[in-house]
Amino acid sequence: MNSGTFEWGGQDVPAGETHHAYYPVHESFLGDPIEIPVTVVNGDGDGPVVFLTAAVHGDELNGVKVAHEAVERFAPADLDGVLVVVHVVNVPAYGSQQRYLPLYDQDLNRFFPGKEAGQPASRIANAVYRGVLSHCDYGLDFHTSTRGRTTMFHTRASLTDNDDVARLNEAFGANVTLVGTGDEGHSIRAACTARGVPTLTVEMGEAHRFEDRYVSRALAGIESVLTDLGMYDGERVEPTWTRVVDANREKTWVRSNAGGLVDLAVDTGDVVAAGETICTVTDHFASKEEDVVAPFQGIVAGLLQNPVAQPGHPVCHLIGVDDDIAESIQDGGGSD
Ligand SMILES: [Zn+2]
Structure with missing residues (x-):
């Protein structure tokens, strides 16, 4: 039994419950709150805390669908540990269905973990990091290709210097993993991994789409990770081949x-x-x-x-x- 209440962002989620919340991360020009939709599934049993994040680039929708379906799929009764699902990280960009923050056209995924007293993008990143991501033990951050292109299902990870990231990546089971992708600085993945929350980036498909084959493959990967971490009694993904690619050379x-x-x-x-x-x-x-x-x-x-x-x-x-x-x-x- 999990006697633990999961506390985050001023909210308490008792063991065995799923809570949905809008969590404030910024304010608009009008002073209205800008809030991100978050679901916390606190399992019946004890275990690690895993986050799923989607749409830090506002037009990358496959991850939004993954988040949506993960909440349906992983019920508290079947879970040992906590699943923290951020359905949309970059709400201003999502609202206008574009990649970057509308103000100054900035890439929010270059500002993590952000600063409390920084510029707007830095404050949003910091609110997401402090309020949500820093409470977790592992993370999976979902992306797609940029507009006008598509990408095969693959992960991006710092495998060499972090055994936990390597374990996570192996459990997720993508065929291809890119290392050395140049987004080491201030992405969700880099910032969380550097601060003790091993995190993978998952890339799949095209912006502005829900692509079922990728969404179901991602859900299988999440199930495999949760199973590997002892949080869920599910199926593992066992790829017939894997390839680690140095993005700078290969x-x-x-x-x-x-x-x-x-x-x-x-x-x-x-x-x-x-x-x-x-x-x-x-x-x-x-x-x-x-x-x-x-x-x-x-x-x-x-x-x-x-x-x-x-x-x-x-x-x-x-x-x-x-x-x-x-x-x-x-x-x-x-x-x-
Ligand atoms: Zn992206």
Whole structure:
């Protein structure tokens, strides 16, 4: 039995209960409160505290759906520990369905853990960090690609210097993990991990969409993590292959050398051979056609979705894979 009441943000959630709340993190120009929607599921039994965060970039909706469904799926009666679900972190950006905070166009995910007496973005980040995230033991932060592109299901994590992050990442079970992504400074993931709350970033799909295949894959990953942490009696994700990719050295954006209309020949998660066509770029009179080809054998990790290009435009984010992984994917081992 869990005799523990979970206390956060001035609220008490008794063991065995689910509470929904709007938690104030800032004020508008009118002095109205800006509040984030938070659900706390305090299990019947004792255990760790895990947070799920979504929409720190306001137009990235897959994570919002994951948060929504996680609350349905993990009931207090089945849980040992606490699940803290922040449905929308960046409420001002979510309200206008854009990536960045409307004021000054700032990336809120570069301000964590923030400062109490800082500029507006810093204060919002600090209120979320202090009020919610700092009460947790582990975290999963959900993202999508930016507008006009999509990305395969993958995690981003600092694996080398943190065993807890490595354990979390293994339990989550994504095929591909990017390390060294350059968002080390002041993201939710970096700030929480550096302060003793090991956190993964999960990337999947496109902005402005609910994509069922990614949402269900994410829920399976959450279940696997909660099971690994002894919080839930569920199924573990056991991927047939995994690949850790150094984002600074091993990924390439394959670019168009012509302007025109893009016709994609591949999907995210596909394996392409060296020289294989990724897309064709055709001019508006259909008089010129140019193939964009893979420079090496790789997995299509990211793709253009807004189907026009100009010279230099990135059309495909390609990660090199060796023959073993290529065969595993082609044999139906899956990659999403
Ligand atoms: Zn994002």
